[in-house]
Each structure stands twice: as C-alpha cells, then as structure tokens.
Amino acid sequence: MDRGHNRNRRAIGVGVILAVSLLTSGCATPGPKLSQDLAGLRTGVVATREQARLSIDSANKLAREQAIEFKLDSPAVALAESDFPLAVDRADAEAWNAAFGALDAYAATLQSLVDPARGAATGDALASLGQQLNTGPLHAGLPASVSGAFAAFGGALVQARAEKTAAAAMVRVDPAFQTVMAAMADGIGADDSKGLRLTVRSNWAAALARLRVAYAEKPPSDRAARRAAIGQFLAAVDARDAQLANLAGLRMSLLSLGRAHAEIAAGKPVAAQVWIDRAHSILDDVRRRIGDAGKAAP
C-alpha cells in the first residue's frame, strides 16, 4: 500500500516536471520582448504627438498672421471672429491630442498586461503555497524541485495567457489603429495640394505675394532696398519649405506608427523598430528645422 502510494507520488512528480518543462520552455521568452516592443511603440506615439503639436501650432500661427494681414487690407469696419480662421480649429487640435493619448493608453495597458512581473508575482504566490503545503501539518510531501517548478509553471502560464491575450487584442485593434493613422495622414495631406499641407502652402503663398509687392514697390535704383526685399523673400521661401517638410514628416511618422503596430501584431519586432526609429528621426529633423527657423528670424 505504502509502496504503491510512493510510486504514484513519484509518477505525479515526474509528470509535473515534464509538463512544467515543456510549457515553460515554450512560452517564457516573448514576454519581456513584447513588453519592450510596446514600450518602443509608446515612444513612437509620443514622438509623433509632439510632431503633430508643433506642426499644428505653427500652421495656426501662420494662418492667424495671414488672416490679420487680410483683415488689414479690407475696407470693412466690422470685426468678427470668423475673420480669423485657424488652419486647425482648437477643438480639432484637442481631439488629435486626445487621440494620441488614447493610443498611448492602449499601448500602456497592453504593456502592463504582458509585464513579466505579473507572471513572476503569480509564481511567487504559488511558491509560497507550495512551501506551505510541504512544511505544514497538511504536508503534501512534494519534492522541492517539483514545488519550485510548479511555481515557475504557474508564472509562465499566466505570462503566456497575457501574451496570447495581448497578441489577439493587437490583431483585433489593428484595423482601427490603421484607420486612425490613415485618417490623420489624410488630414495632413498626401502632397502640398491637399489637406493641412495645402492650407500651409496657401498661407505662405499669401505671405510671399506681399513680399513680391514690397519688392515691386522698390525703385530699381535702390539696390540696397531691393536686396533686402529679396533677402526677406528668400527667407520666407526657406521657412515655407521647412514648414511643409515638417508636415510631410508628420505624415510619414503617422504612417510609420501604423506600420509599427501591424508589425508588432504580426510578431515582427525588428521591422516594427525600424518604423519607430523613423518617427524619432523625423521628430529630430522637425526640431532642427524649427531651431534653424528661430535662429534665422530677425
């Protein structure tokens, strides 16, 4: 009877060890990696949000300046708020900011779900339970190795379940994520004749048109005045090109974020990182151009 009981206990122990080894070896590695990928995606969201904020702010500043000039040229005596349209309405700018916030919160929740500490905490609780079972009056007599493996198995199982849930969620969310990114990219404009890019180009066209007037009004004999007018004109051309390049970069960052999400969902973290790095690099370019424009300003 006793011999049979011991045989059964040994068989259970070996079975548990085998099951634990198989399960833990199959699902222990991706957790920290997926968490890292999601952390990368979040930094991409933050970088793109900053690009959007800088681009919308500068587009609105330009539109406001040109609306004031337009009003000053008008003989009308009435003053209305609608005389000064912004490139992007404040409510829409806030909605964009909120959209980025929601994307970041979504990635943060996914990251929290696959946090390896969550699986480890479950493993610790199981280890504590195993210890209690072995040392108390109700001792189960499980070998220490089995008890430890049981705890590791529990932690890995929780981790695997979280990863499966996270991966499935990313696949489900991907179409909505792509819709957000495509709609934002579309709002910016595929080229300088569409979307916000057209609005910015058009406002710069109005500014440049005034500078052409300033030049035309200088007599040919006044070379110094004409030189100064040309300088102002070319500085404005450079500023326009920089601002349009920033918007083109923002559009690329938005599309890159979409690609990064799709690659992570497809289990291709290396490809995802390439897209995230691109968003960071574009933000660096945007900041450099804004810095250069600040230095060039009179």
Place this chain on the structure above:
Amino acid sequence: MTRRNPDLVALQHDLSDVLDDLIDAQERAQTADAVRAIAREIAEVNHRITVAGQLLFKRQTEQITEAVLAIQEERAALDEAIADIEKVGAFIRTVSSFLGLVDQALDLAKLV
C-alpha cells in the same frame, strides 16, 4: 476609405489650381499695380482655402475620434484581462493564508 466631404475636396482642389495660376501670374507680372492686384486675389483665395481646409480637417477628425473609440473599447477588455490575472494571484494568496490558519489549528489540536 475616407469620409471627407467630396464637394469640399473638389472645392479645395479647384482653389489649389487657382492659387497656382495666380502665383504664376504674379511671378510674370510686368507692373507694380499688377503685382499688387494679384496679391489681393491670392489673399482672397488663401482665405477660402484656409476656411475649406479647416472644415475638411474637422470631418477627418470626426472619423479619427470614431476609430479611437473602438480602440478604447478594446482597452476596457484588456483591463478586464489584467483584473482576471490579478484575481488568480489574490486567490492563491487567499488559499495560502487559509492553509496557514488550518495549520495553526492543527498544531493547537496536537497540543491538546
């Protein structure tokens, strides 16, 4: 894929073409008066492009907000998954604590 108002898109496209023609005309103008007159027209067109652009951007933002709602709904499901995992840990800790009490009771029973 997008729900941009097609009339506004067409209008913006037309305005963009007019703007390009005006820029071209100003660059080729022969008198200061012509340069001034075309600048005024460019300012008029620009005002309309800005207004139309703002409206289009608003439509696009509505679509973005709608798609974000779907993501937020998924986030709620993820929060539930996190809560479930935490429940497992809490359950194990409760069992441990309960067994600790049982062990204490058994130890006491042995002493009696």
